[in-house]
Every structure is written in structure tokens, then in C-alpha cells.
Amino acid sequence: MTYLVAANWKMNKTVGETLEYLEIFLPSVEDLTNIDIMIAPPFTALASASLKLEKSNVKLGAQNMHFAEKGAFTGEISPVMLTELDVNYVILGHSERRHIFGEKDKLINQKMISAVEHGIRPILCVGETLEERELGKTLNVVENQIRSGLAGIEKDLVYIDIAYEPVWAIGTGKTATPEQAQEVHRFIRSLINEISKGNDEKTRILYGGSVNETNARNLIKEDNIDGFLVGTASLDPKKFYKIVTEVMEV
Ligand code: PGA
DSSP, X not given: OOOEEEEEOOSOOOHHHHHHHHHHHHHHHTTOOSOEEEEEOOGGGHHHHHHHHTTSSEEEEESOOOXXXXXXXXXXXXXXXXXXXXXXXXXXXXXXXXXXXXXXXXXXXXXXXXXXXXXXXXEEEXXXXXXXXXXXXXXXXXXXXXXXXXXXXXXXXXXXXXXXXXGGGTTSSOOOOXXXXXXXXXXXXXXXXXXXXXXXXXXXXXEESSOOTTTHHXXXXXXXXXXXXXXGGGGSHHHHHHHHHHHHTO
């Protein structure tokens, strides 16, 4: 399995800042093979980033998507608009979409199905809140999010990646310990193996939540952690490059 290191820039970086970043980052990774690298800038920077990434080994991602191809959905972006820009990945069900913008499992599932249909590889994000963890509900919450996110596309797991991102670890500087992450990753692996009837060998289970250049090594050493979804630390091209190299060395 090829590991994936993905950058989720969230609502950060203008077009100009995106191009400046890529000027630094792309040469640093141009000789790297056997690793998948993805950057998800804001929608406004996708077109310019797409041109820059055309001849590179870095893939382009979107941070969200509507499930419909077109229509009266003010403010939304469709899968057709993304594939036109050679977007390869889309992050779906991110905890900020779930908790700040109220996205529910049903909607996330519709987006997952649409992404697979349009050949955009979705990264389904799942994870428990601090309260849910303290109540001992972590595995329950993660199982529900995965079962509903994958409803109807269980046989398509080869086209899908999953990111475990404990909500309490996102943007807080609090990372899950390698043991805490491993416990959930092991559970997810056996769950998707069951759901897909053994067709999950191409599905990567990423960890996300305050990953940085110093904690990446200890996390990636764990079995069942197949890469990272990185927010804050991915905004600095040198830090993101360092995380990529830590993953390569394992
Ligand atoms: P963080 O964000 O690395 O800043 O915690 C991760 C994410 O939300 O995907």
C-alpha cells in the first residue's frame, strides 16, 4: 500500500500565497516516489494550483463538494466543476463541516456516492468529540459514521480513503497518543474489511489531528496508520515536507 500524506489548508491562503507555497514545496518533493502527496487549497485557488501541479507528483484535492452535478444550490461546488480542474481527491465529512456547518451522515453519504461516481477519490473523515470519548462511545461513533458514510458504496472501498480525526485533537495541539490512534485504526481496519468483504487493501486509514513534524514519526510507526491528513502544519511548506519525509522513512 502506498501511504498518503494530505494537506487540508482549510480557509487559508489566497491564490498568490498558494503559488508561492508551491514554488517552494514542489521542487522539494519532485524526486520522491512510492508516496502519494495531496494538497487541498481553498476553492478559489484550485484552478491556479491545478496548472502548477499538472507536471508534478503532487495531487490536487478539494475540501468539500455538493453531490449534484449542477442546479440551484447557491454557494456550492459540483463534482463536474472539480473534475474539470483535475481534482483527484475530495475531503468529505470533515468535523468542521459536521460540527460548524451541521452536515449530517445522510448528506455526507450522498456526497461520498457522487464522488466515487465521478472518479474523485473521497477521504471520509470520522472521529469522536471529547465528550463522546469520555463517555466511552468512541468506537460506536466511528462505526456509525463509517457505516452510514459508506452505505451503498461498500463494494467501492478500493476508491476510498478514510481519515480518523478525533475532534478534540483537531487544531488544538493535542494529538492522540500512538496507542489511542492505533486502537481506533485497528477497529476501522477490521470494520471496513467486513463491510467490503475483504476488498479494503487499497483503502488507507489516515490519522489527523495536530500532526506535525515532531510527532509524525511515532504515529506512522504504528500498524494500520497509512498516512496523515494535516491541517495547521501543512500551511508551512517546510514543515509539510518534513512530515512527508518522516512517512517515507518508515
Ligand atoms: P490540524 O487539522 O492538523 O490543524 O489539527 C487537521 C484537520 O482538521 O484535518
